[in-house]
Amino acid sequence: xxxxxxxxxxxxxxxxxxxxxxxxxxxxxxxxxxxxxxxxxxxxxxxxxxxxxxxxxxxxxxxxxxxxxxxxxxxxxxxxxxxxxxxxxxxxxxxxxxxxxxxxxxxxxxxxxxxxxxxxxxxxxxxxxxxxxxxxxxxxxxxxxxxxxxxxxxxxxxxxxxxxxxxxxxxxxxxxxxxxxxxxxxxxxxxxxxxxxxxxxxxxxxxxxxxxxxxxxxxxxxxxxxxxxxxxxxxxxxxxxxxxxxxxxxxxxxxx
Amino acid sequence: xxxxxxxxxxxxxxxxxxxxxxxxxxxxxxxxxxxxxxxxxxxxxxxxxxxxxxxxxxxxxxxxxxxxxxxxxxxxxxxxxxxxxxxxxxxxxxxxxxxxxxxxxxxxxxxxxxxxxxxxxxxxxxxxxxxxxxxxxxxxxxxxxxxxxxxxxxxxxxxxxxxxxxxxxxxxxxxxxxxxxxxxxxxxxxxxxxxxxxxxxxxxxxxxxxxxxxxxxxxxxxxxxxxxxxxxxxxxxxxxxxxxxxxxxxxxxxxxxxxxxxxxxxxxxxxxxxxxxxxxxxxxxxxxxxxxxxxxxxxxxxxxxxxxxxxxxxxxxxxxxxxxxxxxxxxxxxxxxxxxxxxxxxxxxxx
Numbered sequence: 323x324x325x326x327x328x329x330x331x332x333x334x335x336x337x338x339x340x341x342x343x344x345x346x347x348x349x350x351x352x353x354x355x356x357x358x359x360x361x362x363x364x365x366x367x368x369x370x371x372x373x374x375x376x377x378x379x380x381x382x383x384x385x386x387x388x389x390x391x392x393x394x395x396x397x398x399x400x401x402x403x404x405x406x407x408x409x410x411x412x413x414x415x416x417x418x419x420x421x422x423x424x425x426x427x428x429x430x431x432x433x434x435x436x437x438x439x440x441x442x443x444x445x446x447x448x449x450x451x452x453x454x455x456x457x458x459x460x461x462x463x464x465x466x467x468x469x470x471x472x473x474x475x476x477x478x479x480x481x482x483x484x485x486x487x488x489x490x491x492x493x494x495x496x497x498x499x500x501x502x503x504x505x506x507x508x509x510x511x512x513x514x515x516x517x518x519x520x521x522x523x524x525x526x527x528x529x530x531x532x533x534x535x536x537x538x539x540x541x542x543x544x545x546x547x548x549x550x551x552x553x554x555x556x557x558x559x560x561x562x563x564x565x566x567x568x569x570x571x572x573x574x575x576x577x578x
Numbered sequence: 579x580x581x582x583x584x585x586x587x588x589x590x591x592x593x594x595x596x597x598x599x600x601x602x603x604x605x606x607x608x609x610x611x612x613x614x615x616x617x618x619x620x621x622x623x624x625x626x627x628x629x630x631x632x633x634x635x636x637x638x639x640x641x642x643x644x645x646x647x648x649x650x651x652x653x654x655x656x657x658x659x660x661x662x663x664x665x666x667x668x669x670x671x672x673x674x675x676x677x678x679x680x681x682x683x684x685x686x687x688x689x690x691x692x693x694x695x696x697x698x699x700x701x702x703x704x705x706x707x708x709x710x711x712x713x714x715x716x717x718x719x720x721x722x723x724x725x726x727x728x729x730x731x732x733x734x735x736x737x738x739x740x741x742x743x744x745x746x747x748x749x750x751x752x753x754x755x756x757x758x759x760x761x762x763x764x765x766x767x768x769x770x771x772x773x774x775x776x777x778x779x780x781x782x783x784x785x786x787x788x789x790x791x792x793x794x795x796x797x798x799x800x801x802x803x804x805x806x807x808x809x810x811x812x813x814x815x816x817x818x819x820x821x822x823x824x825x826x827x828x829x830x831x832x833x834x835x836x837x838x839x840x841x842x843x844x845x846x847x848x849x850x851x852x853x854x855x856x857x858x859x860x861x862x863x864x865x866x867x868x869x870x871x872x873x874x875x876x877x878x879x880x881x882x883x884x885x886x887x888x889x890x891x892x893x894x895x896x897x898x899x900x901x902x903x904x905x906x907x908x909x910x911x912x913x914x915x916x917x918x919x920x921x922x923x924x925x926x927x928x929x
Contacts, residue, residue, distance in 0.1 A: 372786060398788035406786075412779035414905060415772075423776045426769050427788025433797065436768040437761070447769065490788050 323350040324386070325494050325526045326371070326402070331380035333366050333550075340366040341550045343380070346528075348494065353520060353527045355537045357561075358547030359570060364530045365407055367547070368496055371528075372404050373397040384494070399427050403492035405483040407499045407530070413472035417463055417482055420471050421454040424489035454489060460522070461485040461515075477508045481515070488523060495519075497529035501536050513539050538562070546570065583910045598748045610748060611816070612860050617751035618812045619852040621758045623836040624845060625805030630834075631842035632766060633798040634778030636712040638830050639699065642719030643803045645726060645825035646695050647688035647810030649733055652742045652820055653677075654684035660741045667737065668730045681745040685754075685811045692807020693800045695722070700799040704792065707781075719830065727822045738821025739814075746816035754812060758805055762845050765801070774798050778843070835891055840902050847903030855887070862886055 326348040333341045341363040348354055356364050369375045371382060373394035382390045389397055412420050429436075431443035458464045461481040466474060471482060480500060487495060500516065501509045513536050520527055531537045537544060538558045546554040546561060548570040554561055561567055601613055622644065629637045653661075653674055661670050669675070679687070703714040726733045733739070765771050773794050776784040785791050814820045832855070840851030862883035869876040894901060906912075 374782070374786075393790075394785045395788045395790045398786055404786055406783070410780050410783035412776050412783065414779055415775060419772055419775070422769070423772045423784070423789070424787045426773045426776075429769050431769075433770055436770050437764050439764065439768075443768070450769065486787065 324348070325350050325384070326528070327383045328371065329381040329383070331367070331370055331377040331382060333363070333370055333375055334378045339550050341370070341547075344545075344552055346371075346545065348526050348528055350526055351520070351524070352543065353516065353529070353541050355541035355544045356528065356530045356547065357532070357537055357544060362547035363550040364547055365498060366550075368404065368498055368530065371397075371496065372402060395427065398490055398492075401491065401493040402496065403487035403490045403494075404496040405480075405487050405498055405500065407502065409476075409479050409483055411471040411479060411482060411486070413470070415471060416468050417458065417471050417474065418454060418467040420482060420486050421457055421489045422450055424486045425450040425453060427490060457485045457488055460519075476503055480504070480512075484515075484519070488519065492523075492525065494526045494528065497527065497531075499530050499532060501531055501533040504533075506535075509533055509536060512536065516540060586910050594752070598752055602748045612857060613748060614746060614751045614812075614816050616853045616856045617748075617755040618746075618809055618816065619833070619836060619856050620755045620849050621751075621805055621812065622809040622833050623840065623848040623852045624758050624762050625802045625809060626833045627837045627840075627842065627845070627848045628762060628765070628774075628805075629799055629802035631837055631844070631848075632771070632778060633774040633795060635704065635795060635799065636708055637715040637799065637802075638712050638827070638834070639715030639719045640806050640833050641825040641827065641829040642699075642715075642722035643692040643696060643806035644810030644813065644829065645719075645722050645822070646692045647685075647807030648814035648820050648825070649726060649739070650688035650691050650807070651681070651684040651811035652739045652814045653732070654679045654687065655681060655743050655745060655815060656739065656741070657743070664734050664737070664739055664741065665731070667735070670734075671731045674732065681750070681815065685808055688811035689804040689808040692810070693804035696800045696803025696806075697796060700796045700803075704795045704799060716827065716830075719825070719827070723822050723825050726825075733822070736822060738819060738824075740819050742815055742818050742820065744815060744818055746812050751812055751816070754808060758808075759845060759849065761805075766845065770794070770797070775843075835887055838891060838901055839894055841900055841904045841906070843905040844901070844903035844907060846906070846908035847901055851902060859883065859887075 324347060326346065328344055328346040330343045330345060331341065332339065332343055344367055346367075356367065358364055366375065370377045373389070373392050373396070376391060380390075381388055384397070384400055384402060387400075389400065412423060415423070429446060431440070431446055435443045455464065455467070458467055461484060463478060463482055463485065466478070471479065474482065484497070484500070497516070501512050504512060516527060516529075517540055519525060529541075541558060543555070543557055544561045545552055546564070546567050548566075553566045553570060554564045556564070601610060622640065626637075626640050629635050654677060656664065657678055658676055661675055699715065699718045703711060703718070706714055727736050729735065766774070773784070773789050776787065776789055777791060777794060781791060836851045836855050837848055839855065840847030840849070865883040865886065866878055866880050868878040
């Protein structure tokens, strides 16, 4: 089943074309990676899918529904969650609060029911708390639930961001460089972790990553960007042997 | 809540009520008035802290909301005769001349009208961020003031309103202050309050966690305006006289001073700071008098005491940005620790 599909999305900033005619297809349960040199437009593609930017051209479909013009919070509500390349936690708030906040979008009680702590709200609040604690346990952050989120070590902050994204009940999860700045051991753990949450939460995962170990290890298909153009698409094996990908990463020897 | 904390809370509330009872009966009018002002500034500080401190919206429109509240209650509580006396330049608009309401519905209406104004200004202005929002809201407050100066047959223009019945007493002001504190605590600790804090921390992240930024910003702004209106109403009926010049930017500045000193994002901080600032504004009145320092005589300059607050504000912003409480709140544990000179519990320590 096609979860997410983009139809030739293009993003222009003035005279600069950051992404050109990107055609993405995500099938249910897949782990797909997007790679490319720095400044290739990968995060821009993410921002278009999540509604931060509205594409200059092209359409985005989520389960067949056109979401091109939708606001970011509505897209999240439909079931697309994301993490950020430069971690964006709610720094001054506790680890638990960070995850609780991500439950807020599905709240059914209105402001007055919440203020008066009516049974409907109390019930919802209890469920939110339980779900958040469960998620924190899964990502192994239950022990630090009352710490300020900015006080956590880097690897834990990354995992907290994923837990927070999971709290929105997503079906498609976009990870922007989840392994950035991690050591080999942490990277290996993360690779397992991504696979595990895909299975446990029935997710479709689309990620940007530079760590080839992670990319080649878990992704079923790979898209390669260079200067906003999709220069290759295929399974890890095909990508590793693709001449254009090698050129984009290593450069072309003009003297040859 | 622990049983001990529950008893301590009940006991201190009873002590407060007893204190208010004696203050109301036996203390002189000057002190009672300062105590009233403390409570009113608590309400105003909390309402501004909700917008600026908890939701992170830099709004400077508070004087405008207060003006709406003060004028609404004043016009609604003034007796028919007092209205006739006040409006001697131009008679008051027909339907208002004979409307006289009791204090509570007038206050409620003051809050509702201020909230409505908050909603109407918030809907377009909250699309702006940071300094731009501050400028827009500041402009709004000025517009309200200018409108009130020029609507002679509704607000009596620059002449202001005199002889407003002094309904505000300790019971009203402290009752409403207590209600506001309770309301804010319940709001901030609810899911909606968490959403407000998320917007303050990181708008982009909050939005991608599915929080409707616009809706929650307008919500916070409207609630803040509601309490600002009620605070304004209490103030008008305490002072007995209001005129548009009262609601200049300096009034907003006073409240901003309270929340910055107390800590942006702390209910406790705002309450403490409201009392400290209000009381010291009176205590520092000697600075406005001529002073003889022995070798030099400083002539009396009205407003000299405000310099102290300006310097204090500068020092806090430069060296102690979190204010008195930061984003921390009061708890009995903390107080008992401070009183017994014990070091605070280490993180993760057993209680």
